[in-house]
Amino acid sequence: MFLHYLKYEILSSLRVKDLIFWLILFPIILGTLFKIAFGHLYEKFETFSAIPVAVVDEAPELDSEFVLKMEIFPTRDIIDSVSEGDQPFLKVTYTDRKQADELLKKGKVTGIISMEGKLSLTVHDSGIEETLLQNFVDRFNSSITVVTEAITSNPNAEAEIIQAISTEIKAVTDIPLTKGNTDYYTEYFYNLIAMVAMYGSLTGLNITIRNQGNLSKLGARKCCSPAPKSISLLASLIGSFIVQSICMLICVSFLRFVLRIDFGSRLPAVYLAAVCGGILGVSFGFCIGSIGALKTEIKTSICFAVSMFFCFCSGLMIGNMKIIIEEKAPWFNKINPAAVVTDSLYYLNVDKDYSRFQTKMITIAVLSAAMILLGFGLTRRKKYASL
Amino acid sequence: MEKTVVKIENLVKRYGELLALDHFNLEIKEGEIFGLLGPNGSGKTTTINCLLSLLTFDKGNIEIFGKKMTPVSYDIKKEIGIIMQDVAVFEELTVLENIDYFCGLYIRDKALRKQYIEEAVKFVGLEDFLKFYPKKLSGGLLRRLNIACGIAHKPKLIILDEPTVAVDPQSRNKILEGIEELNRNGATVIYTSHYMEEVEQLCTRIAIMDKGKKIAEGTKDELKRMIKNTETVSIDILNLPDEVKSEISALPHIYDTIYNGEKLTVYCSGGKHNLIRILDVLQKKDLSFGRVYTELPTLNDVFLEITGKALRDKEE
Numbered sequence: 033m034f035l036h037y038l039k040y041e042i043l044s045s046l047r048v049k050d051l052i053f054w055l056i057l058f059p060i061i062l063g064t065l066f067k068i069a070f071g072h073l074y075e076k077f078e079t080f081s082a083i084p085v086a087v088v089d090e091a092p093e094l095d096s097e098f099v100l101k102m103e104i105f106p107t108r109d110i111i112d113s114v115s116e117g118d119q120p121f122l123k124v125t126y127t128d129r130k131q132a133d134e135l136l137k138k139g140k141v142t143g144i145i146s147m148e149g150k151l152s153l154t155v156h157d158s159g160i161e162e163t164l165l166q167n168f169v170d171r172f173n174s175s176i177t178v179v180t181e182a183i184t185s186n187p188n189a190e191a192e193i194i195q196a197i198s199t200e201i202k203a204v205t206d207i208p209l210t211k212g213n214t215d216y217y218t219e220y221f222y223n224l225i226a227m228v229a230m231y232g233s234l235t236g237l238n239i240t241i242r243n244q245g246n247l248s249k250l251g252a253r254k255c256c257s258p259a260p261k262s263i264s265l266l267a268s269l270i271g272s273f274i275v276q277s278i279c280m281l282i283c284v285s286f287l288r289f290v291l292r293i294d295f296g297s298r299l300p301a302v303y304l305a306a307v308c309g310g311i312l313g314v315s316f317g318f319c320i321g322s323i324g325a326l327k328t329e330i331k332t333s334i335c336f337a338v339s340m341f342f343c344f345c346s347g348l349m350i351g352n353m354k355i356i357i358e359e360k361a362p363w364f365n366k367i368n369p370a371a372v373v374t375d376s377l378y379y380l381n382v383d384k385d386y387s388r389f390q391t392k393m394i395t396i397a398v399l400s401a402a403m404i405l406l407g408f409g410l411t412r413r414k415k416y417a418s419l
Numbered sequence: 420m421e422k423t424v425v426k427i428e429n430l431v432k433r434y435g436e437l438l439a440l441d442h443f444n445l446e447i448k449e450g451e452i453f454g455l456l457g458p459n460g461s462g463k464t465t466t467i468n469c470l471l472s473l474l475t476f477d478k479g480n481i482e483i484f485g486k487k488m489t490p491v492s493y494d495i496k497k498e499i500g501i502i503m504q505d506v507a508v509f510e511e512l513t514v515l516e517n518i519d520y521f522c523g524l525y526i527r528d529k530a531l532r533k534q535y536i537e538e539a540v541k542f543v544g545l546e547d548f549l550k551f552y553p554k555k556l557s558g559g560l561l562r563r564l565n566i567a568c569g570i571a572h573k574p575k576l577i578i579l580d581e582p583t584v585a586v587d588p589q590s591r592n593k594i595l596e597g598i599e600e601l602n603r604n605g606a607t608v609i610y611t612s613h614y615m616e617e618v619e620q621l622c623t624r625i626a627i628m629d630k631g632k633k634i635a636e637g638t639k640d641e642l643k644r645m646i647k648n649t650e651t652v653s654i655d656i657l658n659l660p661d662e663v664k665s666e667i668s669a670l671p672h673i674y675d676t677i678y679n680g681e682k683l684t685v686y687c688s689g690g691k692h693n694l695i696r697i698l699d700v701l702q703k704k705d706l707s708f709g710r711v712y713t714e715l716p717t718l719n720d721v722f723l724e725i726t727g728k729a730l731r732d733k734e735e
Contacts, residue, residue, distance in 0.1 A: 036523040040512065047511035245473050249507035253568075256471050256501045257524040258493040414490030415475045418434055419468055 041271030229309030236317025430479035454622030500574030559590025
């Protein structure tokens with residue numbers, strides 16, 4: 033009996049055109065649009081790029097001590113070394129003072145480093161790049177002092193000291209938190225996955241409609257059959273979970289392998305999170321459908337509206353919405369199904385370990401179980417006051 | 420002695436202030452085609468829904484096959500076939516899949532189910548439409564599918580709630596013939612309708628309902644005997660003098676005459692040769708007349724006389 037129900041539940045669900053559109057085609061279309069819109073923004077705005085700087089190499093009045101320092105300390109070599117490689121820190125233009133002022137005025141460089149006496153920095157604005165430059169210059173100047181003192185006391189160790197100090201002067205070091213992708217715009221694709229998961233609520237709603245005698249003729253007919261309602265509901269739920277999971281797998285696969293969205297190095301866990309999110313969506317719809325005796329159309333509208341609200345709050349439409357909610361009502365982010373799904377995907381991507389991901393998966397499991405139990409409790413009623 | 424299949428005692432059902440069933444009683448014997456006849460809103464469908472334990476009720480008792488009917492009476496439900504007023508099938512499943520789905524809720528044995536499905540398909544004449552989806556079927560074919568889904572498991576009690584609403588005459592005849600055949604094969608049938616002709620043609624016993632009450636019950640002949648009218652004579656005639664109309668009214672066994680300028684309608688109660696006596700009066704007055712016809716009372720006359728209103732709305 034159970035397998036009979038299950039077979040036809042899956043078969044009929046897979047043939048619902050609306051469901052196929054909302055759960056498969058719509059995410060594909062939206063995902064493609066997201067890719068077109070955000071695909072290159074990360075590289076453009078979020079990746080660190082070398083700070084343009086003008087270096088003025090003129091020393092009209094060098095004091096004898098500084099000349100000594102400059103002779104033993106290869107300043108220019110060090111500046112050159114931080115301007116080369118895969119991730120250069122500086123983009124250097126060697127020029128005279130007049131030309132450097134001109135470049136700074138036009139905004140073509142962030143600052144001017146002058147090798148006049150001690151290294152000095154001239155900037156027009158304050159910001160991250162200016163701060164980094166100041167840090168570099170300060171460390172350079174303090175290093176010169178340390179080096180000259182060290183070499184004076186131990187002339188034989190000159191080469192080692194200069195090598196060590198040159199490495200230390202590098203102002204920024206890339207410290208990866210994870211092997212994952214920290215692209216801010218990937219959040220939109222997490223939200224897209226969460227949206228597909230929440231659309232599962234429509235499938236969940238369909239379960240109650242098709243099993244409740246007061247919501248559909250089909251439900252009434254099922255209620256007249258000798259099959260226990262619990263078996264019918266369970267088969268419908270599992271069938272919907274399977275169909276929803278297929279849709280989630282298609283969605284993630286499309287994003288990963290067609291649009292080439294980087295979900296990090298833990299793809300199996302991403303699939304797992306998406307499938308669990310889909311189960312949560314179905315459970316949510318099942319729960320909504322079982323509450324009250326509202327008309328099917330009204331319940332569908334409520335389900336759709338609430339799902340979209342959850343997605344909105346997790347940042348589907350406005351990227352930093354979740355952050356705003358985290359400031360105003362952090363508890364809501366913890367129970368918002370869409371936010372829980374996006375968080376689990378995010379943590380998978382950026383965290384070194386699975387602890388935060390596991391917490392989110394437990395939240396998904398608890399929310400799903402609570403909704404399913406509530407749904408079962410409300411739909412197990414055998415008779416209706418009116419049909 | 421015939422077994423009682425359905426027994427409804429003192430059933431009361433309210434929808435808020437509305438009294439949908441007012442101490443309703445019914446007893447249906449094995450092998451009957453029992454008709455529940457009444458206008459829309461008379462309580463027929465509510466009775467069926469209470470019978471099937473879909474609806475709660477305020478008072479009363481329902482027994483099917485001698486056992487109390489509850490929502491978890493799965494052994495009773497196994498023997499019932501239900502054909503709802505509205506078609507209740509899966510839009511996403513084909514004709515064959517739909518019948519298999521519903522039959523599978525009752526019959527677990529696959530081989531037996533296959534045989535039953537083939538018989539049901541043949542019974543409703545859907546052999547050529549097995550791969551069709553419901554939305555591709557006409558209204559009549561859809562109704563047939565609805566019936567096949569309800570009877571494929573060979574139930575002992577079949578409940579048909581207005582199965583011929585919005586059905587073309589060909590499909591209607593097919594459905595009615597099918598119901599008679601199901602009955603001949605041993606099923607007890609409960610048939611609700613507001614089409615009196617169908618009920619008259621089909622049912623061995625009839626209960627007439629109005630405002631949640633049973634106002635009459637019996638065979639069609641028993642019901643017709645409950646009323647005064649036994650024959651209605653209609654004659655197409657122009658310029659009927661008042662004295663002739665009065666003379667006809669004065670004939671024995673005639674209790675009412677109506678003349679509208681074109682047609683004379685004479686209502687008779689008992690007696691023999693009423694038509695001959697009426698025509699004899701017209702002949703003696705040398706009045707020419709056109710079409711003459713006589714009708715025996717219908718269930719509508721029964722309903723009209725008991726309730727003072729027609730069974731069916733004019734637009735129906």
